[in-house]
Amino acid sequence: MKTIYKKELARIFKDKKMIFSVFLLPVLIMVGIMALVGNLATRQVEDIENHRSIVYMINEPDSFSAFLEAADLNMEVNTIKTDGERENVMDLLRNGDADLLIEFPENFDSMIQEYQTGDEVPQIKTYYNPSEDYSSSAYELISNQTLEAYRQTLLSQRVADMNGLQIFTVNSDNKDMIVQDDHKASGKALGMMLPYFITILLFAGAMGIGTDMIAGEKERGTMASLLVTPVKRKSIVLGKVFALMTISGISSVIYIVVMGATFPKILGGDSGLDIEITPEQIVMIGILLVAIAFLYSAIVILISVFARDLKEASTYITPAYMVVLVIGMMTMFTTSEAGMKDYLIPFYNTALALKGILTSEVTMAQYGVTLVMTLVLGGILTAVIAKAFESEKVMNL
Template identity: 60%
Template sequence: MNGIKQIFKKELDRVFKDKKMIFSVFLLPVLIMVVIMSIVGNLASNMEDDIENHTSIVYIQNEPESFAEFQRQATAKYSLKFIESAEDRKKAENDILNGKADLIIEFPESFDAQVADYEEGDTIPQIKTYYNPSEDYSNSAFRNISGTTLEEYRQMLLAQRMGNLEQIVVFEVNSDNDNMIIQDDKKASGKAVGMMLPYFITILLFAGAMGIGSDMIAGEKERGTMASLLVSPIKRSSIVLGKVFSLMAISGLSSLVYVIVMVVCMPLMMKSMAPGSGSDLNLQLSVSQIVMLGALLVAIAFLYSTIIALLSVFAKSTKEANTYIMPVYMLVLIIGLITMFTTGEANNINFFIPIYNNALAFQGILSQDITVMQYVVTLIETLALGGILTAIVVKAFETEKVMAK
C-alpha cells in the first residue's frame, strides 16, 4: 500500500508541480472549448441575422393584377424583377443558380381570369416557384414566400370568392391553445444536454488520459527511468496501481472541469446548433443524479486509464504508444457520435456493450430515463473490465521480456 502511495504521489507531483503541465492539461482545453463555442455561436447568430435582414430578389413571370395589388398592401417587401421574355427567364434561372437571385414565381397566363371564372371540374390554376436549396438566401425566400406570402394571397382570393371565410372553416388547430406543450422542463433540458454531453465526456476523458498516460509508462521506458524504478523495493503491482490511480485522478479531475464548463456553456452550444433552442435550457441535477454521474465518471476514468496503461506498456516510446492508442481513441469518437444520433429508448442489451454503455448511461441519467438495472450493469461492468485490464498490466510488468523492450 505504501508503494502505491509513493508512485501515486510521484505522478501527481510531476503534473501539479509543473505550471506548463497544469495549463496544458486543465486550462488550455477549457479555453479552447469556450473560444470555439463563442465563435461558433456568434457566427451562427450573425448568419441568422444576415438571412433575416436580407432583401430577397424575386423574379415574377406573368404577374396578375391581383398579386400586384396584394404586394402593395403586404408588409413583407421583396426586390421584384419581372420576366417578360424567354431571355429574361433564362437570365432569372442563371441568377438563381449563381446565387444572384433567390426565387422565381411563375403564374399561369390569365391567372386572374382562371380564378374569377372557375367552375367545378375546371383545372385548378397552379403557381410554380423555383429556388436553389444550396443557397441560404434562396432557401429562406422559398420557405417564407411559398409558406407565408402565397398562403396569405390564397386567403385573400378565397375571401373575394366566398365572402366570409368563416363559413368554410370547418375547424382550427391550436388557434388559442397556449397550454398545448406538456413536458417536464428539467427532463427536457437534461435530454437536450444529454445529446451532446456524453460524446464530449468520453472524448475529453480519453484524450486527457492519453496525453499523460503514454508518458507515464512508455515515456519512462524511453528515458530509461523505468528500469531503475523496477529494481526499487516497490512491488511491480504497486507501481502499476500507483500509475493507474494517479492517471485516473488526473484524467477524472480534468474531465470534471471540462464537464462543468460544458454544462455552463451548453445554452451557447445548443444555440450554435439550432438558433433559439439554447435559451430555454434549465439544467438542474438532483443529488442522486450527481452521485450517479460522479460514480460513473470515476469508473470510466479507471477503465480508460487501464486501457492506455495496457497499450503503453507494450511500447518502447511515447510516439509508439500514441500510435497504439490512436485506433482506440477513434473507436471512442465513433461510439460517442453514435449516441448523439440515437432515438427512442435504449435496449437493455446495449448496456452490456463496453464503452457504448457508458455514453448511454450518461444520456439516461441526464434525461432521467435510466433504470437501476441499466445503471448497475454499466457501472459494475466498467469497473470489472478496468480491474481485468489492470491485472493484465500487472502481469505485463512482471514479464521481463515486455519491460525490456
C-alpha cells in the same frame, strides 16, 4: 504503490504549466469552440433574415403585386418577359445569384374572377435552389407563407363566409398545447452534448499523460531504473493506473461543471433551458466518472506498455481514441429507448448512462450494470498490464 502514486501526482500538481495544460486548457478550448459555433450559427441566421431576397416573376398579376407591396417584404422583385430571360434566371438560381422564380399562368386575375365549376384550377409554379440558404429562406417565406396568405385573400373574395369552408381548426386558440417536463427537456438537451464532450475530453486527457507515464519513461530510460528497484512491479502498475485515474477524474469533474454552467449561456438567453441537477444525479455522475476514468486509464497505459517511445504510443492510441469518439457520438443521434442489452456494450453504455442520468430516464439496474461492466473491464485490463510488466520482453521493447 503509494510512493509511485504520489510521484506521478506531484509531477502534475507541482508544475503550474502542467496544471493549466491538463485541467484548464482543454475546457477553455472546448468552451471557446462551442461559443464560436453558437456565435457563427446566430450570425448565419441573422444574415439570412436580413438578406434582401432576389425574386423573379413571370406574368405576375396586378393583385399579387399589390399584395406584395402591402406585405412590405424585404425582397427585390424583377419581371421576366421572354423565354431567354427565363433561362438566364434559371442559371442564376443554379449559381446562387437569384433566390426564387415565381411563374403565374397568363391572365391569372381573369381566370380567378371568371372561374366556373369544372374549369381548370390555375397553378402557380415556383423554382428555387435548396442548396443555397438564401434561396431556401425565400422559398419558405414567399412560396409557402406569402402565397398561402394570397390564396386565402382571393378565396375570401369568392366565398362570403370563409368559416363555411373550415371543417375544423387545429390549435387556433390553444395556448397550452405544449405539455412537457421542463427539467427533463433541459436535461435531454444537455444529455445530447455533455456525454460526448466528457468522453472525448476524458480520453484525450488520459491519453496525453498516460503515454508519458509509460512510453515516455521508457524513452527517457527512467523506466528501466524503476524496474530494477526492490519494488513489486504490480505496485508500479497500480500506482500509475490510480494516479492517471485521479488526474482524469479531476479533469472530468472540471469539464462537466464548466460545461453545465456555460451550456445554457452559449445557446443564448432564449434557449429555454432550465438546468437543475439534483444531488442524486451529481453522486451518480461522479461515481460513473470515476469508473470511466479508471477504464480509460487502463486502456491508455496498456497500449503504452507495448510502445517503445511516445511517438509509437501515440500512433497505437489514435485508433482507440477514434473508436471512443465515434461511440460517444452515437448517443447524440439515438432516438429509440435504450434496453438492458445496450448497457452491456462497453464504452457505449457509459455514454448512454450519462445521458440517462441527465434526462432521469436511466434505471438503477441499468446504471448498476454499466458501473459493474466498466469497473470489471478496467480491472481485467489492469491485470493484463501487471502481467505485461512482469515480461522482460515487453518492458525491453
